[in-house]
Amino acid sequence: MKVYKFGGASVKNAEGVRNLKEIVAHAGDDLMVVISAMGKTTNALERLVEALSKHDEQTAENEWLALLDSHVHTAMQLGLRPNEDIRFPMMPEYDHTCSYDHNYDQIVSLGEIMSTQIVAVFLLKSGIPTEWWNMPKLLRTDATYREAQVDMLTSAQVIRAGWDRPNRPKVVVAQGFIGGTADGYRTTLGREGSDYTAALMGNFLDAESVTIWKDVPGILNADPRLVANTVKIDRLTYYDAVELAYSGAQVIHPKTIRPLENKSIPLYVKPFGDYTAPGSVIAAEADPINVPVYIWRTNQVLITLRAKDFSFVLEESLTHIFNIIHQNRLKVSLIQSSAVTISVCVDNSRFVQPAIEQLKEAYRVVWNKGLSLLTIRGTSHEILQREQEGRDIMLSQITRRTAKLVIKD
Ligand code: ASP
Numbered sequence: 001m002k003v004y005k006f007g008g009a010s011v012k013n014a015e016g017v018r019n020l021k022e023i024v025a026h027a028g029d030d031l032m033v034v035i036s037a038m039g040k041t042t043n044a045l046e047r048l049v050e051a052l053s054k055h056d057e058q059t060a061e062n063e064w065l066a067l068l069d070s071h072v073h074t075a076m077q078l079g080l081r082p083n084e085d086i087r088f089p090m091m092p093e094y095d096h097t098c099s100y101d102h103n104y105d106q107i108v109s110l111g112e113i114m115s116t117q118i119v120a121v122f123l124l125k126s127g128i129p130t131e132w133w134n135m136p137k138l139l140r141t142d143a144t145y146r147e148a149q150v151d152m153l154t155s156a157q158v159i160r161a162g163w164d165r166p167n168r169p170k171v172v173v174a175q176g177f178i179g180g181t182a183d184g185y186r187t188t189l190g191r192e193g194s195d196y197t198a199a200l201m202g203n204f205l206d207a208e209s210v211t212i213w214k215d216v217p218g219i220l221n222a223d224p225r226l227v228a229n230t231v232k233i234d235r236l237t238y239y240d241a242v243e244l245a246y247s248g249a250q251v252i253h254p255k256t257i258r259p260l261e262n263k264s265i266p267l268y269v270k271p272f273g274d275y276t277a278p279g280s281v282i283a284a285e286a287d288p289i290n291v292p293v294y295i296w297r298t299n300q301v302l303i304t305l306r307a308k309d310f311s312f313v314l315e316e317s318l319t320h321i322f323n324i325i326h327q328n329r330l331k332v333s334l335i336q337s338s339a340v341t342i343s344v345c346v347d348n349s350r351f352v353q354p355a356i357e358q359l360k361e362a363y364r365v366v367w368n369k370g371l372s373l374l375t376i377r378g379t380s381h382e383i384l385q386r387e388q389e390g391r392d393i394m395l396s397q398i399t400r401r402t403a404k405l406v407i408k409d
């Protein structure tokens with residue numbers, strides 16, 4: 001069996017869904033198809049939750065109607081009859097007795113529920129034996145809403161049992177990004193988490209391979225929107241892939257690699273528009289990457305700490321500092337230290353300010369927002385000179401092959 005994952009851009013409209021069907025129809029194998037929400041649905045649902053939380057019913061309703069309209073439109077273009085072939089959800093409600101994050105997960109998960117229903121019914125109507133799976137009942141997680149941790153053992157058991165059923169159709173369509181708690185609430189795994197779901201499915205079902213279908217020819221050495229003359233990397237190792245994903249390369253979610261590496265399952269990244277193209281493959285072995293790789297991670301905050309009592313931060317306070325960082329769910333992209341200071345670069349998020357306030361209790365804290373982290377793997381003296389020129393560099397970390405520059409936007 002194989003796992004195919006299709007992101008939001010690949011299923012953003014009826015044409016995308018038809019193309020998905022072509023790819024699925026040509027696969028030959030039994031398929032687990034993992035799908036994200038259509039287009040920018042998740043962003044729209046986030047706005048909806050935000051509006052509901054502030055009792056702004058009008059904005060919420062407008063968002064919902066626009067969203068519903070585009071899903072109904074897509075379904076109809078695919079020849080499906082709303083309310084007969086597909087039952088769309090009602091406008092979600094916000095439970096003000098529960099946390100924001102709890103509400104977020106109950107509502108934002110509707111994007112994947114809707115997209116998978118449309119795709120599953122369409123495949124079935126196109127003559128492909130297909131089954132729709134409801135992941136909140138199958139992928140068991142804890143109740144860390146918006147960043148739920150998967151219970152690997154329970155999920156593997158349940159999902160394997162479902163897959164190994166004697167009369168299972170050849171194709172299963174399942175939501176990426178969402179799961180559920182033991183007491184029946186929906187959870188989400190963190191933004192862009194569908195790749196991770198696909199990797200977990202590959203791991204649980206001992207897939208021959210996992211393929212992520214994207215609107216790129218494969219894994220490139222840089223973002224073509226930012227750098228001219230990009231080249232495709234045909235083959236890379238799990239190790240390189242993790243480093244790339246962690247540095248901020250948008251191709252795959254950083255959590256995707258581990259479940260696959262653990263079972264030596266190759267991960268293909270292939271262009272959605274041309275299913276015969278080879279794309280890129282991530283596997284245990286590959287030649288060293290022989291082009292410099294540029295990765296931009298934007299919206300960074302550089303936080304520098306110094307102990308108020310001038311103690312040696314590194315020796316005495318590291319655990320304390322990183323506990324605070326961890327508790328506040330900050331995503332660290334770089335660490336640098338001197339005798340009495342430590343600097344960490346983190347992704348900007350709603351968690352940053354509370355963390356800073358907490359750190360201020362014991363440290364002198366200075367921070368800068370509006371930064372980008374440029375990682376260059378396979379760097380050289382010339383490249384470094386060129387990239388530093390004319391830029392306001394706040395911090396740099398340079399080893400023989402890799403350079404990390406924190407740059408003021
Ligand atoms: N739909 C979710 C998001 O946009 C998950 C995903 O696309 O992977 O974050």
Ligand code: MG
Pocket residue numbers: 007008036037039042192
């Ligand atoms: Mg998405």
